[in-house]
Amino acid sequence: MNRLHSLSAVVYAIQYGFFWLWIPIFLLFGLATILEFVSLTWIPVVGALGFAVGVAYGIAYYYRFGYQITDDTFDVASGVIARRSREIPYGRVQNVDIKQGVFHRLFGLAIVSIETAGGGDTEASLNFVSEAEATRLQNEIRTRTAAVKQRRKQAGDHTGDETAATDDATPDSSGVVEPTETTATDSETGPLGPGAGAGDTVPDRDRPFDEPTGPKRRSLFDLEARELLLYSFTSFRPAAVAAVLFVFFLASDTIIEILLAMSQPVGGPEDLGTGTTSSYGIFTIVSFVNGLVITYLLSVAYTFATYYDFQLGRIGDDFVYERGLLQRYSGSVPVEKVQSVTATDNPAQRLIGYAGLWVETAGYGPDSNGGSQSAVPLAQHDRVYGFAENLTGVETPSFERPPPLARRRYLARYSLIAGSIVAVAFGLSMISPLERWYLAVIAFAAVPPAAHLRYVNLGYYVGEDHLVVRRGFWRRRTTIIPYYRIQTVSTRRSIFQRRLGLASVVVDTASSRTFVWAAPTIYDVSLEDGRDVNETSRKRLQSALRKRAAGEAGLSVDFT
Known part of the structure; x- marks a missing residue:
């Protein structure tokens, strides 16, 4: 059998050495509380002994690890x-x-x-x-x-x-x-x-x-370099938020001092103990803006490096x-593992006419994002959709939208959210120096455009060989699902949907991404249309399975 690289022995020795270093030390601490003759002065000795045992184990692990390629x-x-x-x-x-x-x-x-x-x-x-x-x-x-x-x-x-x-x-x-x-x-x-x-x-x-x-x-x-820069500056990585919070908790005192110094030229407090209500407000705004800028820059750097x-x-x-x-x-990414293909874009990318393409796969790869792998991080909109059509063979979809009644539902939903914001502001005014809580009613101004944008970005298309589902505004996703990849199609209705005669159709595939994100869903169609989509998908699933068994269906990897 073949062995790993010789440096692996060094890495394993150090890794297991530090792991075994702490085992006898923890045992020594435990025994010292029970037995009087056990002294903590033994720590250097038992620590060195544990490290030596770990090093020996790591070297033995290296020599006992082997691999080889056989015929089968x-x-x-x-x-x-x-x-x-x-x-x-x-x-x-x-x-x-x-x-x-x-x-x-x-x-x-x-x-x-x-x-x-x-x-x-x-x-x-x-x-x-x-x-x-x-x-x-x-x-x-x-x-x-x-x-x-x-x-x-x-x-x-x-x-x-x-x-x-x-x-x-x-x-x-x-x-x-x-x-x-x-x-x-x-x-x-x-x-x-x-x-x-x-x-x-x-x-x-x-x-x-x-x-x-x-x-x-x-x-x-x-x-290309231009596309990489555009992708870096028009996308956001949630991991950047976690990185900023981690750094803040490690050095919160130093960071607060820096933020105080940055807010003082515009009226911020000299320190957290002697400020006024207005200076605290300025400090909060300045800190929030700086946090956003730093998080965004980290996201840009992370995307660029990735x-x-x-x-x-x-x-x-x-x-x-x-x-x-x-x-x-x-x-x-084996083509036989591809369950669906999803084109994605956000408002900034739509503004410049760009989009990305992801393939959803069955199973987690070492570098996959919950069963999703980028095929085209960012390219011009027409090129991305041309790629998707060549890959899946789908005809250009003609989307159908939910009935206008769905938009009224979104108006009511977002109005409740705006009302909750006003209620929270009022509650804070009762227990804090906040006085102008009523300014929170400005949230209601965002309700009509938010409801409209959610509505116009929903759509679905029932094709001969594919079901296409579009949803989302901040990250719009257009998912192309071959019928033979469908696992289940279910019609779901909440209490509010039942009162309005609406339903949502959930299309589940074997993609591992559905364990992390919601399955592709056709939201808020009429109950009759939802049942029609459900029934049509089931029938075409059986037809697609017969075609696939005969070798007539499948994704194409030949784009030339």
Whole structure:
């Protein structure tokens, strides 16, 4: 069996050393409270002993960890005391992802993660191997996985149809996929702009000449510098809020002093104990504005670093992507795992005519966002929707909106929210120096536009092969769902919807994103229309399943 990189022994030794360092120390503290002869002066001795045991365990773990590629499985053996041996069949492998942080890139290392079908966790993780070895493993496993899928496809075709072929590869007698002689010419470009469709290949570092090179990589989309900047400045990452709060709790006193100094030129208090009501108000406003600016700038930096040098390509029937500045990711999205495709945009992106595209998958990958993976972070609106149409084969949707009665419902809902804001302001005026609580009634001015914007951004389209659902204003999502991916279609009605004769239709797929976010929902249609959508979807689901069994339905990875 192959071993990990030699630096892994050092990392494991340090990791387990510090872990075992604290175990005898905690035991010593416990025993010192019970036994009089136990002294805390023993801490350096027992700490050093625990660290030494941890180092020895880490080194032993390194030497007891092994992996190898066999004809049918990828084998991993680990464990010092309790041994664990795993044989991962290539037919179950979904993703082989490579991750590199700053430390890994400095030392030429990488983490290889292998995800299997139906698994919520990573099946095997190799910490660490060299970059060349990571690339070799990724290519080799992908090649053998493609060979297994090809044999399955041929077996299915031979039962009903003797024609079986793929665009990029054919298996030889040994079952290993060999590349065909035809590759894309330099003049070919994909629908998303420069670089799409060129006959690019994945470099095979340190590969023996007699090993299979696998299917060729074809570029589909490269995120240009202008698009990266636009995406960074027009999107917001909730993680930035958590980062700001974390820093504030670590250094709250220092940050408060800085905020006081920034608010004093515009009338803020000299300190928190001697201010007036108006100076406190100015301090609050200045602090809030500064918090927003800092959070936004952190979000911009995070997005820029995450999607730097984003590239989307195709290898066989898999989408492959690379991205990241400080942490570099390289992974794949098997087309057979794609459950739905979602185009997203927010008000700022709609204003400049841009949108993004995400694919929702079944299962969690090491780098997936709750079962969702960006295929196009940001591009012009027409290019994104053209990409979605080429991928799914959906016809241009003609959206139907809910009845006007739904807008009245939103007016009532947002009026209740505005009333709650006024009530909270009044309550604060009773227990604080706040006097002009009645200014909170300005919230009612936002009710009509908010209700209208929610209403006009809702829509649905019942196509021949796809159901398209659009919803949301701050982050509008247009989800294209092939009928054969639908798991359940349910009609739901709240108490208020029953009084108005409305209903919502929930379309559930096997996407893991539905565990994090709500399933695609057609909101507030009339009860009759909701039942029609439900019944039509069920019928077309059965028809789509028959077409898929006959090989007539599925997503396309060929965009040239």
